[in-house]
Amino acid sequence: MSAAPPSSNGLDRRLFLQAAGVGVxxxxxxAGLAGQAEAAGGAPRLRDDPFRLGVASGEPASDGIVLWTRLAPRPLADDGHGGMARAGYDVRWQVAEDERFxxxxxxxxxxxxxxxxHSVHPQVRGLRPGRQYFYRFQARxxxxxxxxxxxxxGAHSRAAFSFATASCQAWYHGHFSAYRDLVAQDPDVVFFLGDYVYEYGITAANMWRNAPAPGPRHELETNTLADYRVRYSLFKTDPDLQAAHAAAPWILTPDDHEVQNDYADEKSYYGLSEEDFLLRRAVAYRAYYENCPLPPLALAQGPDARLHRRLRYGGLATLHVLDGRQYRDPKPANTEEQYAPGRSMLGTAQEQWLYRGLRTADTRWNLLLQQVGMVKVTENRVDQWDGYPAARQRLLDVLGERGVAPSVVFTGDCHRSIAGDLLADFADPDSAVVSSEFLGTSIASDGDGAPSDNYAKDWMQHPWMSFYDGRRGYVLGHADAGAVTAEYRAVPYVRADNQAAGLSLDRFRVEHGRPGMQKVS
Structure with missing residues (x-):
């Protein structure tokens, strides 16, 4: 049973935002853009290593990056402050062309x-495009x-790049050994597509990882800012996750478990009042920013955060990072509501933002980075785009428009490796293919998994589907002017230890100007 949520005690909107937000x-x-802790000379010295949560980078641009670290000499301290005093600390950062600085x-x-x-997110500019750099932090x-x-x-370059997509890393369900294999593949960038942490209480029933139980602090569902901070700290103590962050920049978007399972916009799936849920969403979004290499726009103002955004990889690819939770309509109560024409997964404003971006992109490819399955599966999968068929059709119509650059969709959530094409009209299996979707499996959620399971028949009953596997892993991708390639990689187990070796399951290729995926032999 979940812990009871905190009460906001009838706060009006202005006071609510002040309580849940953080100052400019x-x-x-x-971000390193204002102020130094000159007055912090009297702050307690840091006797122990404050960098126990590692380092990270994100939001790669042609001339810069966002760096991240969080000072936490005791990451699992109950109060959520990581063993730090309530004082400011100067954190020096350096970027170098060589590993020895x-x-x-x-x-x-x-x-x-x-x-x-005690997190920092320095915004670094003035770097050269397409170059490797090294970075580090220093404090006391x-x-x-x-x-x-x-x-x-650079803006007009069509240089190829490699990437990986990952999602769904329930620490208590298994080790993050898939990241060991990911680091060995050396991608240029990682796309993390949701469920970085999970809010559930960690108990003997769901503690499948062969490791010491994290203790009573984690047995209750997360509700407060301190709860979420400590939960992030637990997950981020994993050495393979830290190594993956240190090896490449990440572009992240959340799904539901960063806040609460199956939430939609301002509605809790579990019946919390809107007031209580928005306060919970506010502290959850704030902890998300504090613990990830995100840009300033991702810092929540009260319960609202701008998480959808657009990045580009030279003239080759426009990356449309979607937010499929904060603006969506709730799950439909019945079939009539499910097929209502006005229902939206992204909300009207984000839909229009996406359509404009797709239509005006001047790159070779459009890559959509999003949370839940877009391809048609069954009507009862209402938490996916199957629950929002009118919204999906609007997007498919745009993807199929003349003049819109070819697209590939990358998705998280489903805890399986799945590949399928997106049709102009799923009611007509012979209709044109307008895009292809590669759904990645989980890093650890649902334990070891197996090559097939009871859900395989739902997905693979359709002629537009090409691949299904239920083991843990990630997608390794490559994009160049001629094609986007996706390789499904997996590990045979995650529960026992983090030593499982990665293996390639299958590879698919989407060629520019030739809709639909082809298997790569």
Missing amino acids: GALLAG HRVVRAGTALALPELG GHTSPVGRFRTAP
Whole structure:
């Protein structure tokens, strides 16, 4: 049973936003754009290593990056502050062309404040396109591990790039050994497509990972800011997750479990009042920002965060990062409601933003990065796009328009590796293919998995489907001017330990100008 949510006690909207939000000054300080902790000389010294949650980079641009770390000498401290005093600390960052930092090209200081969980998100600019760099942090005599990233290509470059997609990493269901294989493949960028943490209480019933139980602090469902901070800390102590963050920049979007299972917009699936749920969403979004290498726009203002955004990889690909939770209509109560023409997965404003971006993109490819299955499966999968058929059809219509660059959709959520084509009209199996979708399996959620399971028949009954496998892993991708390739990689087990070796399951290719996926022998 879930713990009871905190009550917002009738706060009006203005006071609610003040209670749940964080000041612009803290945001700018954490981004290294304002202030230093000159007055923090009296703050307690850091006796222990404060970089126990690792380092990360994200949002790669042709000239810059977002860096991240969070000071936490005791990451699992019950109060959510990671063993840090309630004071500001200067965090020095460096970016270099070499791993020994002999050729430092950019450096600065960001202010780690308790208001943001002592996280920092320096915004680095002035870098060269398509180049590998190394970075590190320093605070009060301690030096972080070294991370590396590659900037995106220049605006008109059609240079190829490699990527991986990952999602659904329930720490308590297994080890993150898939990340060991991912790091070995050395992608240029990682797309994380939702469920970075899970909100459920961790008990003997769901603790499948062969590891010590995390203790009573984690037995209740997350509700407060401290709860979410500690839960992120637990997941981020995993060494393979830390290695994956240090190896490449990440572009992230959340799904439901970063807040609460199956929520939709301002509605809790479990009947919380709107007031209580919005307060929970506010602290959940804030913890998400604090613990991930996200841009400033992703910091929640009260319960609202701008999580959909667009990035580009030179002239080759436009990346449309979607938010399929914050604006969606609730699950339909019946078939009539399910097929109502006005229902939306993305909300009207985000839909129009996406359609404009698809129609005006001047790159070779459109890549859509999103959370739940878009391909048609069955009418009862109402948490996926099957529950929003009118919204899906509107998007399919745009993807099929003349002049819109070819697209490929990458998806998380389903805990299986699945591949299928998107048709102009799923009611007509002979209609044109307008895009292809590669759904990635989980990193650990649902335990070891198996090559097939009881859900396979639902997905594979359709002629537009090409692949299904139920093991844990990720998608390894490659994009160039001629094609986008997706390789499904898996590990045979995750529960026992993190030593399982990765294996290739299958590979598919979408050629530019030739709709539909082809199997690569």
